Amino acid sequence: MAAFISSQKTEHGIDHVTSCRALGVSQSWYYKWKNRIGQDMPTARERRRADLDTEIARLFEASGGTYGSPRITRDLHEAGWRVSENTVAARMAELGLVARRRRKPRSLTRQGKRSAAPDLVHRKFAAPAPDVLWCGDVTQIDTDEGKLYLATVEDLFSRRLLGYAMSEHHDAALTCASLQMAVATRGGDVDGVIFHSDRGSEYSAARYQELCRRLGVVQSMGRVGCALDNAAAEAFNSTLKVEYVHRQRFRTRAEARLKIATWIADFYNTTRRHSANDGLPEVVTSGV
Structure with missing residues (x-):
């Protein structure tokens, strides 16, 4: 009344x-x-906070529950919000939105018997342009059917995953397949590209070394037992495990192959914000 x-x-x-x-x-x-x-009636400030909470929750869910306050804040700024990272962190804590913590990785590296390539990178994981410096590694994915291994090739300019291959065996055939995909992605001409890896037998094998020579790819390898010497590739493995794999249950290797490839194509290579790119998605920084 x-x-x-x-x-x-x-x-x-x-x-x-x-x-x-x-x-x-x-x-x-x-x-x-x-x-x-x-x-x-709610005040204007209360309405704004409710709208902000709704948007934060939406962005957190869109990231698969992996973004913390820095990346959420960048997304909000792009959407036109004027809000500080501290405020976003406080609202996420209030809403119970916590990004998944990282697990300690297990190493698959087994040094090969052949001589290793020199370290041309020395932990400087940055490149002035595309196709100057690539890196890669092999990581293990657990499925109900057994182990699946993923080999990767990443461009250290854009952080785009150029090539990847999956197999139930971690051997030179796997790493060769990932390199060949990266070369195809770049149109076939990669002469002079430096590819950095650990000293695993998959990378020091004669088959892999011959492929690199034929393509004009220059190999570079870190020291034995030192994950920091291949930190950029290790960082991708950690991102994949923390943000996706550890949240899934793969009943078969085929299911894991399909879902991981989809995550790479639809999220990692196109949408995900990369801290090495000042928080921008790969597609924005590289344009390729």
Whole structure:
């Protein structure tokens, strides 16, 4: 009734005194209920916070539950929100939105018997342009059917995953397949590209070395037992495990192949924000 009395004033110019008399209520009752209605309505600040919480939750879900406050804040800024990272972190804590923590990785590296290539990178995982410096590694994916191994080739300019291959065996055939996919992605001409890896037997095998020579790819290898010497490739493995694999149950190797390839194509290579790219997705930085 108090809302109706107010509407008569705004819509028809009938003052509150007249409306109260017509409806048989006192003016004091009207003002009491009018104030109560105003208190029950959310303020502009409360409405903005509710809208912000909704958007934060949406962006967190869109990332697969993997983005923390820095990446969520960047997404909000792109959408036109003016909000600080500290505020986003506080709202995420209030909403119980916590990015998945990283597990300690297990190493698959088994040094080959053949001589290793020199380290041409020395932990400087940056490139001035595409197809100057690539890196790669092999990581293990667990399925109900058994182990599946993934070999990767990543461009260190854009952080795009150029090539990848999966197999139930981690051998030179696997790493060769991933390199060949990367070469095909770049149109076949990769002469002079430096490819950095660990000293695993998959990379020091005669078959892999011969493929590199034929393509004009220059091999570079870190030291034995030092994950930091191939930190960029290790970082991708960690991202894949933390943000996707550890949240899944793969019943077969075929299921794991399909879902991981889809995650790479539809999220990692096109949407995900990369800290090495100042928080921008790969597609924005490389354009290729």
